[in-house]
Amino acid sequence: MLFDTHAHLDFKAFEEDFEQVLERAKSSGVSLINTIGINLETSKNAIAIAEKHENIFATVGLHPCDLETFSEENFAEFERLLACKKVVAVGEIGLDYYHKNHSAELQHEIFRKYLRLAKKHNKAVVIHNRDAGEDILRILREENVTKGVMHCFSEDTKFAFDCIELGFFISFAGVVTFKNSNLYEVAKAIQLSKILVETDAPFLAPHPNRGKRNEPSFVKLTAQKIAEIKGISLEKTAETTTKNALELFGIV
Numbered sequence: 001m002l003f004d005t006h007a008h009l010d011f012k013a014f015e016e017d018f019e020q021v022l023e024r025a026k027s028s029g030v031s032l033i034n035t036i037g038i039n040l041e042t043s044k045n046a047i048a049i050a051e052k053h054e055n056i057f058a059t060v061g062l063h064p065c066d067l068e069t070f071s072e073e074n075f076a077e078f079e080r081l082l083a084c085k086k087v088v089a090v091g092e093i094g095l096d097y098y099h100k101n102h103s104a105e106l107q108h109e110i111f112r113k114y115l116r117l118a119k120k121h122n123k124a125v126v127i128h129n130r131d132a133g134e135d136i137l138r139i140l141r142e143e144n145v146t147k148g149v150m151h152c153f154s155e156d157t158k159f160a161f162d163c164i165e166l167g168f169f170i171s172f173a174g175v176v177t178f179k180n181s182n183l184y185e186v187a188k189a190i191q192l193s194k195i196l197v198e199t200d201a202p203f204l205a206p207h208p209n210r211g212k213r214n215e216p217s218f219v220k221l222t223a224q225k226i227a228e229i230k231g232i233s234l235e236k237t238a239e240t241t242t243k244n245a246l247e248l249f250g251i252v
């Protein structure tokens with residue numbers, strides 16, 4: 001049983017064949033999916049999807065590239081959404097210095113607000129990081145946030161161990177299956193008990209589907225790659241990464 005811990009099921013890319021996408025996930029052994037919000041609208045969409053499907057859970061958050069939609073009013077609504085039973089985390093939130101749609105100062109300020117919100121409600125956080133690793137780590141430490149996942153991990157082994165020391169899980173997306181990925185080394189070095197898998201669908205399809213639309217069933221390819229890197233079975237990889245995710249997201 002696999003858990004795709006990060007997909008954007010409400011995106012337009014899935015509009016036409018949504019039910020088939022879910023069917024293919026099931027028949028590939030992907031029994032659980034987190035669908036992720038990136039702003040208030042998509043967070044509400046995520047909840048609507050999760051409420052319709054027993055095996056899908058939702059996260060609510062404001063992506064660092066979407067901060068133009070921030071308002072105190074919206075923020076209060078995010079807090080209300082956390083009361084929904086299917087909401088398992090605050091995210092994705094974080095810092096993005098690659099696209100840098102917004103100043104670092106504004107990103108820090110809003111990131112801290114959402115971290116405090118997650119702490120207040122004892123929720124895990126789903127962290128988005130593009131070229132902002134050191135600042136993210138510093139802010140997580142300063143805010144004393146210890147429960148979360150570094151989604152679509154893209155940093156080096158030392159950084160992974162720093163996150164694990166903080167209490168975080170490391171989530172690998174399709175990038176780990178790409179030829180010459182620097183993530184082989186990271187996946188080999190860190191303990192399986194700290195690893196999650198995700199697709200980030202519809203983006204970043206794993207090899208050999210690179211360039212195509214990504215979907216939750218493809219998370220199996222990522223799990224297979226991790227099994228191969230670690231020299232263990234796919235079953236063991238699936239079982240442990242799913243158990244890790246259930247623990248982090250408090251799903252019983």
Ligand SMILES: [Zn+2]
Nearest residue numbers: 092128151152
């Ligand atoms: Zn992201």
Ligand SMILES: [Zn+2]
Nearest residue numbers: 006036092200
């Ligand atoms: Zn995402």
